[in-house]
Amino acid sequence: LGLGVGLGDWGAFSVDATQANTSLTTNEGDINKKGQSYRFQYSKSIAATDSTITLAGYRYSTKGFYTLQESLDYDQPDDTYNNNWHGNKRSKLQLTFSQNLVGLDWGSLAISGYQQDYWNEEGYERNLSVSYNNSFVNGIAWSLMYMYTQYTNKSANTSSNTHANNNKQVSINVSIPLGKWLPGAYATTSMNSDLHGGMYSQAGISGTALKDNNLSYYMSQGTGNNNQNYNGQVGMDYKGSYGELNVGYNYSDNSRQVNYGAQGSVVVHQHGITFGQPLVGDISALALVEAPGADNAKVNNGTGLSTDWRGYTIVPYLNSYRRSRIALEPSTLKDDVDIKNNVTTVVPTAGAVVAAAFKTNVGHRVLITFQQDKFAVPFGAMVSVDGSENPDVGIVNENGEVYLSGLPERGSITAKWGLNNEMKCHADFVLPASTGKNKRKDIGLQQINVICK
Template structure:
């Protein structure tokens, strides 16, 4: 309980002795005679505020609620004001600018702002303000006509916080030692390091992404994926990017560039007016290494257990472009599959415009910047009658492209978009100009009655002479392989089906491609079924892949692969479900199969230590297989380790990841950071946990980082009161932040550090200090004070072991005194003592 809450509780306990009820009216009043009996000569203590069941004037930390919508938590100064009927009421001092931030149309009322800086709410008819002491809320009520029209979840841009200046570093280091158990195979050691340093300065965010990799078969290699500066342009609801980045994918495929880009940022819109990275699903036959490539770069690496897996935390280097996945088994064999990268639907709300302008030097698939310049522009506009028009162009020295399309929401039929792209190209190794065009049709429908969500996309390349911008510009680069096959058509399917009650759900994704001048077809499909019953979950997956390839290398895989996987998971503990038992079965079309049983769970109070053990058997060459893994997420970072074995090899893998942020108050370590983060500042309060954040606790100085915060949205961060030290009392346990994209925003928690005591104050004449007197420590420069109860008791926190209290119940010298105190060295959480006020 906060200090303010304890003082209110103390007053409520003492009030009955001081209250008398008048049968002729409902008004409650304090009897001054009670004070006269206790403290002769002190009946003139002003208790009118208590007679009206109000707090005393002053500054209070309250949650502001406007028309039943929470706005923010802040310090508000309250003053007494005549309500016109002879009653004194407690009114807040809110500026007109603050009311405007809450959505009040203050422009209609030029006399609203007073000279003292407070808005005169009486200027607005039926506007009301009330302090609810019990809930610590300021309740504001305004007629709806006096509020600016906005989406129900909109946050005014004036409240967005660009954050503090800071230096950032995200890091991840992983490695593995593999020991071959067969004479013809070699042992191997591999390491992978990713670094994401950054600088925040005002609204600007400077970011870099670099990786280092090494194994026994190849030399160490550094790759710089990008370096860029970015900032939000709030009036345009857009992001300005300078440096190396990728173009948007609403109309064209993503293009890497070094230059400048201005593009709409839909996250600046409220959720009700408007996002996505793909989930990679597959099936591993053994304890496999999974590598994910995009545009020829490895962007993700992890290790998975046998069976179906789903990777949902990929950080793509661009917002589209197929992901090529390699599943490397322990016996050295590989699976390769293609994951289509779905884009944000092209349809826009009526009146909304989405745009992008990009220009600069083209960067090829090896992240090398070329001397080829290009420009790209796209625009999407929402029209009446549920129509959307969109268009775009790409222009370079040897490439010219134009696209135009239309989309419409047909209601029960679904949503449809159709566009055509024409291109004129001149390749480096071919004579003349190639002309081609491609049609694209996209369809989406959510069948509410059947619980079906369907998305289809079809591409028809009318001629084989259609080339994309990157294909043409790559042809001019030394070392680039010739363009040896042309896509003829491509079809994509994504389906999610919720079955009847208790029957689970079904997901299907598929890709089919054909090419000009050859009969090669690429087919990739994944079917999954999921259900749960009394805590037991079942997952059944089927994967089919034929002729899939890593598109940047031209490497073919003509064989057909089919894998079936079954997974069962059952909780073994009732409370908290900290331990699970699981069973997995994998079977391939060629007859090889494996099965395993395992245990996994979480440990520690915050469940931030996870573990798993597994033992199984495979009929492929015979033999057992198994693994043990552990992962710890702490306040200073994350660490993981695993050991796996089978007939062919043994492997030990390990990894550490985390982040550090250097700011005005020092350096703070944390778990890996997302794009937008919050710095919790609670000086001197170490070991406090942030609620709903696994392993996020304040360091010895009282600082920590919340690694993921949504930009342009209200996020409320709360310190768990149960983890606070006994010597700490917070003014509030929650803090609201509204960061912009990429910001490091600060969430301040102020508290009182020190001992707590209930002190009975008496004056030199033996009488208790009058009820309602205020008390504060002499060496405390804050606004902190406590109120004396009926028998001279006062609750105080944040005390030193000894000191002096300043007591006041009026402005005259005879209504003030000082009391010295010394707390006993008893080791108790709270002290009871007496002191004389002179």
């Protein structure tokens, strides 16, 4: 349970409380713990200096409070140090500050740190990290980071730290775009030092491919001092309308591993079954796109998202209780598909599956010119297709022309410009695309002349 308050020029403040009931497994049997955790947060952005400061204020947890991860780790023995550490956090103070120096072409600076302690444990665990980021011409980016961590006695024993109760690390990273030779690709290299003689370096290439950048790939090779602790990896991931596929291979000085997988989601609804990309994180909310007849139309809400062969797909990552804009890319619609509006807005509740419905007209697109018989069809006359389930109408322009979509290959239309029977006429039509060798649906915009009687 929490509450947040916007303070205008003074930033924003929030407070929340969490209740946890935990069942723990011990050598004496299961025990139950109950506790609370309280958190205070403050955040402020300073527009004049382009700075952001976040004081993740303070969190205090009672002795019986365990997070989910702490409860899962409770009965996991550590054979390396012969120590089964049952610590749970007592309090934590955290501060994050970032300063953008782009206006001066000096990059950006970020500083973060925290201090926390544990129940049944003396001392504090402290962490401080300072990072600087900048870029050169042609998109070459680099960063420099220093991190210092001081452990408590037991957390030091259960960590990979081997130098008393602290750990220092300096790293530098460089990213070079390879767009001139390999579109969407970057070359990266990094070097890390623990300031105690240990050195580790890694280099690799990663990027995206295909029209929608829905194929991503990576490869890298790393090694430590004297060619020790070497490792490497290579793999790729493909995101499509019906799910996601991945394959990879990695190795180190004492292991080899091949991994592959397929994942996705399935929604059963009143119009049938639709397969889609995997759900992301907690199942907050998702949208079922309904555009009947608009197959393989791109959805601008994610990588590799397109409607299936019936015009349906799943958008699996929506924020609950927030407006989400679902849009179809008009340029990907086939010539025999027309939609009245390519954008719709949904506001899902938590865990909801909402319909993002689009009104489609499937059929031929035709510009009809009314030829004069005994009279001319006047400007502003309303034209509709006889017997069509589509209620949409077209309006005749000053040249006696009207645009209609979703037309069958042959049929009749009615033009009306008043309430009396004398103020309407009918015309039969046959589209050129329906005859001869040119019979096809994707012929595009057609033009025909008719006489309205």
